[in-house]
Amino acid sequence: MDIKQIQELIKFVSRSGVNEVAIEQKDFKITIKTNQAPTVINTIAPATATVLPAAAAALPAAIETKPVDPVDESSKYVTIKSPMIGTFYRSSSPDKPSFLNVGDEFSVGKVICIIEAMKLFNEIESEISGRIVKVLVDNASPVEYDQPLFLVEPM
Structure with missing residues (x-):
């Protein structure tokens, strides 16, 4: 993730009203926190998403997740x-x-x-x-x- 993407993510988080976002990749981890009041959001989890135990504790209980249908294309793609x-x-x-x-x-x-x-x-x-x-x-x-x-x- 480069600096432009991080700046865009910070702006997105501040506009969206979300209190905390944590992203973890192979060799990179970022957590963005705001001082705003909690906001209830509904989201659809991507098919490849995994929620880490530490991140799961930070998520509001009101978030509703729905599984996404898997891509019907062959797994060789x-x-x-x-x-x-x-x-x-x-x-x-x-x-x-x-x-x-x-x-x-x-x-x-x-x-x-x-x-x-x-x-x-x-x-x-x-x-x-x-x-x-x-x-x-x-x-x-x-x-x-x-x-x-x-x-x-x-x-």
Whole structure:
């Protein structure tokens, strides 16, 4: 997670009214706390989410979680997810061709899309090599952090 993503997360937490958010990845852990009064929220848990015991104790009892149906695609595919909140674009401008289309092969480091966040256009580079099986988001659509963007057959 880079500094821009952390700043966006802090702004999101302060606007949303949530008291505390904790994110833990392989080599990174961040907890953001506010001094606001508790807010009751309803959320849908992603299929791959895991709640750590320490984080579970911090969640309000009023949060309702609903399981998400698993992706009906074969497990041999990998999902490329959005690294940030913003607007998803498949090309660098409306008159340019898409970075990737269904069936296209790509390698590590290739720009696969652009996500606009806070008036900045962030080129998203692939961390894997593969072939696009399905584009999961429409062009110029808003996306959330960790939202699936592409279904990829790894190579």
